[in-house]
Amino acid sequence: MAGMDHAPPPFFKRGPAPLALLTFYIAVSLAIFVVDLRFKSLELLRQSIALIVDPVQRVAQTPGSLVDYAGQYLQGMRSLQLENEELKHAKLTTAPDLQRLAQLEVENTRLRKLLDVKEREKANGQVAQIMYTARDPFSRKVIVDKGQQADIAAGLPAIDEAGVVGQVTRVFPFSAEITLITDKDQVVPVQVVRTGQRSVVFGLGNGQLELRYMPANADIQVGDLLVTSGLDDIYLPGFPVAKVVNIERDSAYSFARIFCVPIAGVENFGEVMILAQRQARPERPPESGSRAAANDGQRVKKKRMPKN
Amino acid sequence: MQPTFSSSRILLPVRPWFIFLSLIGAAVLNFLPTAHWPGMPDWVALVLCFWSVREFRRVGMGWGFVLGLLMDVADGAVLGQHCFAYVLLAYTASSLSRRILWFPLAQQALQIMPLLIGTQIIQALMRLAVGADFPGWGYFIGPFVATLLWIPATFVLLLPQYRPVEQDPNRPI
Numbered sequence: 001m002a003g004m005d006h007a008p009p010p011f012f013k014r015g016p017a018p019l020a021l022l023t024f025y026i027a028v029s030l031a032i033f034v035v036d037l038r039f040k041s042l043e044l045l046r047q048s049i050a051l052i053v054d055p056v057q058r059v060a061q062t063p064g065s066l067v068d069y070a071g072q073y074l075q076g077m078r079s080l081q082l083e084n085e086e087l088k089h090a091k092l093t094t095a096p097d098l099q100r101l102a103q104l105e106v107e108n109t110r111l112r113k114l115l116d117v118k119e120r121e122k123a124n125g126q127v128a129q130i131m132y133t134a135r136d137p138f139s140r141k142v143i144v145d146k147g148q149q150a151d152i153a154a155g156l157p158a159i160d161e162a163g164v165v166g167q168v169t170r171v172f173p174f175s176a177e178i179t180l181i182t183d184k185d186q187v188v189p190v191q192v193v194r195t196g197q198r199s200v201v202f203g204l205g206n207g208q209l210e211l212r213y214m215p216a217n218a219d220i221q222v223g224d225l226l227v228t229s230g231l232d233d234i235y236l237p238g239f240p241v242a243k244v245v246n247i248e249r250d251s252a253y254s255f256a257r258i259f260c261v262p263i264a265g266v267e268n269f270g271e272v273m274i275l276a277q278r279q280a281r282p283e284r285p286p287e288s289g290s291r292a293a294a295n296d297g298q299r300v301k302k303k304r305m306p307k308n
Numbered sequence: 309m310q311p312t313f314s315s316s317r318i319l320l321p322v323r324p325w326f327i328f329l330s331l332i333g334a335a336v337l338n339f340l341p342t343a344h345w346p347g348m349p350d351w352v353a354l355v356l357c358f359w360s361v362r363e364f365r366r367v368g369m370g371w372g373f374v375l376g377l378l379m380d381v382a383d384g385a386v387l388g389q390h391c392f393a394y395v396l397l398a399y400t401a402s403s404l405s406r407r408i409l410w411f412p413l414a415q416q417a418l419q420i421m422p423l424l425i426g427t428q429i430i431q432a433l434m435r436l437a438v439g440a441d442f443p444g445w446g447y448f449i450g451p452f453v454a455t456l457l458w459i460p461a462t463f464v465l466l467l468p469q470y471r472p473v474e475q476d477p478n479r480p481i
Binding site for chain 2: 018021022025026028029030031032033034035036037042045046049050052053056057059060061063064132133134135136137138139141143170177184185204205206
């Protein structure tokens, strides 16, 4: 500690003592750490710093994307022709379904109207290019090239051609951060297609997902497909999320451990579609206040409660 | 100042803009796609540590704090994570500066190693404490690589301060 001149001669003005400075900086760092983590109220500071950092990051990513581009360019005509043929073939195989889709949609709307069910929401959104993965090794996030300028807002879901990729968690003026569904504690409400059972999948952080809080004797099999259940204000129902790959049933625990892998190319680079905000859903029925005047619907709900 | 304690060459005084440029350069190196490769060192930590040891009157905790904020935003990490680690790194490095400079380069690197590893461990502890996922042991290889880079880094970062060996006293300028 001798090098720091802890007690400078008074005639040289040298600012506060190192230890005082250290205490100050550490206090500030810890304060913003806690505030950012718990209260999320530092987004403005983050956005203003990002205004400076973002262009530099884009420039730094250029060599890599140039190499990618050159690689694709040199890939050769042969492979492109093959891909083109495959795509044409795929288009033909899906043609019968697609051609009748418009008619099915119309029919579905009419039937729903007859049944007085709310109309099915249409999914629309905008395509964004993934620029790079965030460097933070503790989480799984990617940065895309559209932000506030393109009306992207935090909370919107992102999908690719196969299924759900993640959710927008931070928005900057010209870019946005998508947290992948495999990120630790990223949650998606899902439904098992085969049985219709609802649950939630949690990211595990290692590229897999876990279906939690399913009883050990639940009817679930390896290979079951999980789709979004739509029971939230974020994901529309019916998007594929994950496939069950492994089930550990241990009678010592009341829940089964069910592992799934994402269906979308979550760890791939490419394009994603950021879906637009869902339409406002009808308000939830009031909770405990009106419980005394229990009608039928609420009684059913009450009965179910202890089971959980 | 000399390049090493045993050298008889006297270095020119450091230029502040070069310090600034090298720190920004280190940040850009961190932004490159190579940052995802296993065992890539944290360039900012290395360069900040170097200048804190060499020029503790110019580079210190303030720089550590600002660079930490930049890295937090660039990484998408929690704000304050890099700040905390870099400020501690700058403080310890400048505290130990006089001692470290009395060793040959290889031994300097050995003394720097715990500081760099500490920087990484502090960040991991901060994140794990608030429920992040363990990033794998590859995360802790970086500081060892950075330690090996201490000798080339010293050479490169001191380059602008070397005087020519043969000086011409009759040079016009």
